[in-house]
Amino acid sequence: MELVKIIEENVANTSLIYAVFASPLNKAENKFKKITVKPISSNDNTIYQLEKFTDKQAFHENINENDIVYRMLELASQYKNANIFTAEADYQVLISKKGSVRIVKLSPTKTMSIGSHNKTKKYIISDNEPCDFLIELGVMNKDGKVLAKKYDKFKQINKFLEIVDDSVDNANLKSDYKIIDFGCGKAYLTFALYYYFYKIKKVNVQIVGLDLKTDVINFCNDVAKKLNYSHLRFENGDIKDYNTNLDIDMVVTLHACDNATDAALVKAIKWNTGIILSVPCCQHEFFDKIDNNNLEPMLKHGLIKERLSSLVTDSLRSLFLETKGYKVQLVEFVDMEHTPKNILIKAVKSRVREEAIKEYDYFKKFWRLEDIFIENYFG
Numbered sequence: 312m313e314l315v316k317i318i319e320e321n322v323a324n325t326s327l328i329y330a331v332f333a334s335p336l337n338k339a340e341n342k343f344k345k346i347t348v349k350p351i352s353s354n355d356n357t358i359y360q361l362e363k364f365t366d367k368q369a370f371h372e373n374i375n376e377n378d379i380v381y382r383m384l385e386l387a388s389q390y391k392n393a394n395i396f397t398a399e400a401d402y403q404v405l406i407s408k409k410g411s412v413r414i415v416k417l418s419p420t421k422t423m424s425i426g427s428h429n430k431t432k433k434y435i436i437s438d439n440e441p442c443d444f445l446i447e448l449g450v451m452n453k454d455g456k457v458l459a460k461k462y463d464k465f466k467q468i469n470k471f472l473e474i475v476d477d478s479v480d481n482a483n484l485k486s487d488y489k490i491i492d493f494g495c496g497k498a499y500l501t502f503a504l505y506y507y508f509y510k511i512k513k514v515n516v517q518i519v520g521l522d523l524k525t526d527v528i529n530f531c532n533d534v535a536k537k538l539n540y541s542h543l544r545f546e547n548g549d550i551k552d553y554n555t556n557l558d559i560d561m562v563v564t565l566h567a568c569d570n571a572t573d574a575a576l577v578k579a580i581k582w583n584t585g586i587i588l589s590v591p592c593c594q595h596e597f598f599d600k601i602d603n604n605n606l607e608p609m610l611k612h613g614l615i616k617e618r619l620s621s622l623v624t625d626s627l628r629s630l631f632l633e634t635k636g637y638k639v640q641l642v643e644f645v646d647m648e649h650t651p652k653n654i655l656i657k658a659v660k661s662r663v664r665e666e667a668i669k670e671y672d673y674f675k676k677f678w679r680l681e682d683i684f685i686e687n688y689f690g
Contacts, residue, residue: 313414317395317402318383322376325350325357326398328421330383334391336408341389343370348383387412396421434469435476435507443538444502467644468503471588474642475507478586478659488516489557493550493564493575495520498531500565505535505543520545521553550574559584566592573685576628580635587637587658589628590644597624602679623678625654630674631685632658633667 321327330348335341343363351360351373359379361372374382387393393404401417436442438457445451450461450468457465488508492501501520508516522528522545531545550564551574562579564572565588572591579587597620601610609615629639637658644655675681 314387314404314412315384318380321397322380327395328398329396330393332386332390332393336389336391346386435472435511436469436503438465442506444506447534447538448499448502464499468499470644471500472503472507474588474655474657475504478588478657484512484514485560486515488514488560490516490518490561490563491555491559492518492520493562494566494571495522495531495545497527498545500563501543502534502540504563505540509542515542517542521548521550523547523549550578553578561586561588563588565590568592573628576632577685580632583660585660587632587656589656590654591625591628591656597680600680603677625656627674627680627683628685629656630667630671633664634671636663637661
């Protein structure tokens with residue numbers, strides 16, 4: 312069919328500019344007098360926005376490019392006429408009540424201009440101004456341009472700083488803010504924390520990054536020295552063995568494997584830390600412990616059980632934090648397309664929510680989980 316070919320080719324070639332479907336064949340069943348279709352750029356992809364008009368309102372719907380051909384053909388079967396504007400030609404489509412189609416091809420009257428669905432993102436650390444630690448860690452060049460292969464890392468750093476910025480109370484931000492980053496790794500985010508507090512917030516922050524890998528610690532200390540980040544230091548050690556006499560204001564633990572996350576959370580709770588930011592990883596503890604006959608259709612599949620175990624683990628951790636006087640949110644840290652380990656636990660010191668204690672006990676019983684590492688470690 313000629314109409315199918317026109318729509319398919321122009322969607323495939325991204326040369327569809329605009330389309331209008333008007334005069335519904337059945338007004339009783341179709342409340343929309345007119346529907347327009349236009350491509351919109353979204354996160355480096357093209358989606359298609361439908362704007363659907365009634366007498367008094369307009370409604371919007373976004374369709375991905377895999378489904379837009381089918382949707383436009385569906386609209387063609389519901390309206391008497393359509394105008395399809397492409398880079399090569401305009402097409403006037405007339406559809407009779409019996410379904411016969413007449414297409415008139417005309418010279419093009421519109422030029423290609425795909426609108427942006429996303430407003431320009433304003434980052435805490437700008438993507439066009441030199442930033443010393445990003446240059447040193449190979450995320451940005453000396454002119455302030457983010458390297459293409461490091462753009463995901465750049466966005467992750469800014470997303471993390473947005474969460475930090477949303478967590479701190481700017482009005483009561485101490486002048487000697489103290490942070491510990493457990494399992495800091497190469498420390499992109501540890502350096503970002505120092506930059507955020509010391510250079511943006513003008514707070515005399517003190518940060519310790521802890522990791523098991525000696526070579527990583529040596530590298531990070533060398534970078535901190537080179538940048539003259541004098542209140543940032545890195546130490547070699549295990550989370551479970553780490554102790555301090557300082558009043559810690561924030562504990563960060565990102566992708567600490569398995570029970571290391573619980574060890575970090577317990578340390579933070581015992582220190583009465585004001586803010587805890589944790590992205591758990593490799594939650595294996597409950598995989599062999601979860602036992603609920605009603606969920607056997609899910610639990611019998613290893614892949615489903617693994618993901619379910621992670622969700623149950625993080626939900627239980629969140630409830631445990633609530634029983635210790637924290638207000639907890641689970642937020643998306645990075646897009647699911649990059650990693651399934653994308654949940655960040657944000658806990659801010661508040662007060663004990665009494666209902667949380669009952670919910671925590673009930674949740675454990677539901678999943679038949681009695682021997683909980685975080686409880687044992689808390690002692």
